[in-house]
Amino acid sequence: MRYLVLLALLAGAPTPSRVASPESRVPAQPATERPLEIYFIDVEGGQATLFVTPAGQSMLIDTGFPGFQERDLNRVLAAMKEAGVSRLDYLLVTHYHLDHAGNAPALAAKVPIGTFVDHGETVEANGRQLYETYVAARKSGKHLEVKPGDKVPIAGVDVTVVSASGNHLARAMPGAGAPNPLCASFKPKDTDPSENAQSVGTVMTFGRFRMIDLGDLTWNKEQELVCPNNLIGKIDLYLTTHHGVAQSGAPVIVQAIKPRVAVMNNGARKGGSAEAWQVVHDSPGLEDLWQLHYAVDAGKDHNVAEPFIANLDESTAHGIRITAHRDGSFSVQNERNGLMKEYAKR
Numbered sequence: 001m002r003y004l005v006l007l008a009l010l011a012g013a014p015t016p017s018r019v020a021s022p023e024s025r026v027p028a029q030p031a032t033e034r035p036l037e038i039y040f041i042d043v044e045g046g047q048a049t050l051f052v053t054p055a056g057q058s059m060l061i062d063t064g065f066p067g068f069q070e071r072d073l074n075r076v077l078a079a080m081k082e083a084g085v086s087r088l089d090y091l092l093v094t095h096y097h098l099d100h101a102g103n104a105p106a107l108a109a110k111v112p113i114g115t116f117v118d119h120g121e122t123v124e125a126n127g128r129q130l131y132e133t134y135v136a137a138r139k140s141g142k143h144l145e146v147k148p149g150d151k152v153p154i155a156g157v158d159v160t161v162v163s164a165s166g167n168h169l170a171r172a173m174p175g176a177g178a179p180n181p182l183c184a185s186f187k188p189k190d191t192d193p194s195e196n197a198q199s200v201g202t203v204m205t206f207g208r209f210r211m212i213d214l215g216d217l218t219w220n221k222e223q224e225l226v227c228p229n230n231l232i233g234k235i236d237l238y239l240t241t242h243h244g245v246a247q248s249g250a251p252v253i254v255q256a257i258k259p260r261v262a263v264m265n266n267g268a269r270k271g272g273s274a275e276a277w278q279v280v281h282d283s284p285g286l287e288d289l290w291q292l293h294y295a296v297d298a299g300k301d302h303n304v305a306e307p308f309i310a311n312l313d314e315s316t317a318h319g320i321r322i323t324a325h326r327d328g329s330f331s332v333q334n335e336r337n338g339l340m341k342e343y344a345k346r
């Protein structure tokens, strides 16, 4: 093709439109297609993650802690402002614990929320008050109760629910389903009767980019997603489950989904355990682990190098920001020092 055009140019003749026609059949690549933006907000060892899709829709997964003079509420609002969104199309609450759902009522009072996504009834009798306060706030929008296999119908990104209410996906995601050899060495822990095991877990797929967020799903339930077959497949970006608390982050899943990059949503003194950190660190194919906080109790040997940590102590509230592209490439930026690293498409 290039040769023909060159010949035509050498001959001084205008390029015939017929010559150009084969190229016009190639679908135009939208060179300027907007990326998927993800903001991991520092809520001191809770969770609050904001997604803004290329179609301009927004979803927040979890809300951080309530109180502390609206500390986490203000951080979520600041992230929304930075992202240029004034409403949330979706608020997904993974489970009813203070560090995830606790701020939902305050947030719902501040910004319009289109649809509340959750797993339904709480399983914790002593968490009844938190749940009922959340349910009252939920009335300000629509409600979507999800089960594994359901989708959160946000425009521009596929969000598939992989766990909810203690249940898990019935069949493998596209391209996944291979036997997982790590299952042979899996050692179960005691059954977890708490809300953690009920967590709504999701896989976000944007073209070739894949991310997973399992909330605080615990050890035995993590295993059900990858044994005997890995129903999830490979992941580009892994939000460490349960803030890096050692009741979660079983090697059987972490090392089977083979994340390229992990972000740990730990606080200075919550999560970020040496044990869970080591499992992520040792995961085959891991290029980098980024942390929202320096984990005090884990010591230097179980924290990443400082440039990859967003907050070195509790005096700051920097986030970690991801920009993901349909071709699978993405970048991670530490808002504290501006360090940005690109992960090329593969």
Ligand SMILES: [Zn+2]
Residues within 6 Å of the ligand: 045, 046, 047, 097, 099, 100, 216, 242, 243
């Ligand atoms: Zn939590």
